[in-house]
Amino acid sequence: MSLIDESFWDALQDEGVLLLPPGDVLETLRMIDRPITTTILDPWYNSGVGGVRNDYIEWLVLILTESARISDHIFLWGFPEIVYRVLNHIPEGLVFNTWLTWYYKNCPSVQRGWRSAQNACLHFSKPNAMIYPEHFLNEKQLRKQAEGKLRYIPGPTSVLEAPLEIGFVRKHEQTGHPAQKPTRVFEPLIKMTTKEGDVVLDPMCGSGTTGVVCESLGRKVILCDLEEEYVQLVERRLNITRWGAKQRIARKGTSKKVIQSIIE
Numbered sequence: 001m002s003l004i005d006e007s008f009w010d011a012l013q014d015e016g017v018l019l020l021p022p023g024d025v026l027e028t029l030r031m032i033d034r035p036i037t038t039t040i041l042d043p044w045y046n047s048g049v050g051g052v053r054n055d056y057i058e059w060l061v062l063i064l065t066e067s068a069r070i071s072d073h074i075f076l077w078g079f080p081e082i083v084y085r086v087l088n089h090i091p092e093g094l095v096f097n098t099w100l101t102w103y104y105k106n107c108p109s110v111q112r113g114w115r116s117a118q119n120a121c122l123h124f125s126k127p128n129a130m131i132y133p134e135h136f137l138n139e140k141q142l143r144k145q146a147e148g149k150l151r152y153i154p155g156p157t158s159v160l161e162a163p164l165e166i167g168f169v170r171k172h173e174q175t176g177h178p179a180q181k182p183t184r185v186f187e188p189l190i191k192m193t194t195k196e197g198d199v200v201l202d203p204m205c206g207s208g209t210t211g212v213v214c215e216s217l218g219r220k221v222i223l224c225d226l227e228e229e230y231v232q233l234v235e236r237r238l239n240i241t242r243w244g245a246k247q248r249i250a251r252k253g254t255s256k257k258v259i260q261s262i263i264e
């Protein structure tokens with residue numbers, strides 16, 4: 001029986017955030033049988049932490065293809081000099097929209113300068129996917145828009161500037177995950193592509209940054225990661241328990257005797 005069934009989707013509506021037990025990204029994507037508005041794909045980068053795989057680009061294209069089956073929007077992160085190769089293999093039905101750059105001035109790398117202080121984020125979507133630049137309007141702009149006097153709608157910039165959360169930078173937010181992204185970097189992606197109540201998926205969620213952002217913006221979110229250590233980290237960070245047999249049985253009101261027999 002699949003871990004993702006009717007009771008999972010009911011629980012997502014009630015809880016807002018669901019964390020799956022440790023699992024591989026492709027398995028997670030293949031289990032999901034309902035539409036997702038936005039999928040965040042932030043894998044290891046095939047350089048440094050996480051090691052190197054020879055089939056990295058083929059693997060990314062496979063992940064992108066599975067994501068395209070269910071998602072309106074997909075954001076794929078990576079080192080620019082590596083991830084750009086995916087653009088030669090865009091799965092059918094997806095359109096490449098934007099090349100976003102996260103620029104962090106406080107990069108500790110010995111190689112100084114712009115080149116070694118950035119991550120790329122490729123935004124793909126289905127041709128009819130909705131975007132919401134109006135989510136970035138301030139009060140004054142919203143008033144003008146209501147009066148029909150707003151001449152253009154400013155969206156987010158394509159360079160997202162936010163420091164790495166290392167050393168003293170937002171120390172209280174640091175989880176110890178080696179590649180934690182700042183919430184400020186994910187926020188514009190979610191705001192631009194979703195509205196309240198929409199479902200976001202992050203199947204390689206690391207420290208759960210997507211979960212923090214979605215909770216604060218009122219989006220539903222499904223999280224997963226391969227590593228038990230990071231699933232535990234997300235449980236602590238978001239104060240949640242992973243989705244699993246015990247919760248599903250308890251939620252459905254199964255008798256204590258049956259639950260006890262399954263737990264044992």
Ligand SMILES: C[S@@+](CC[C@H](N)C(=O)[O-])C[C@H]1O[C@@H](n2cnc3c(N)ncnc32)[C@H](O)[C@@H]1O
Nearest residue numbers: 024025042043044179180181204206207209226
């Ligand atoms: C760059 S980190 C994600 C960081 C995250 N966005 C954050 O802000 O904390 C990449 C994550 O992908 C996970 N990962 C790598 N390979 C995976 C796989 N095959 N399936 C699921 N997760 C995987 C790693 O365990 C790691 O936590």
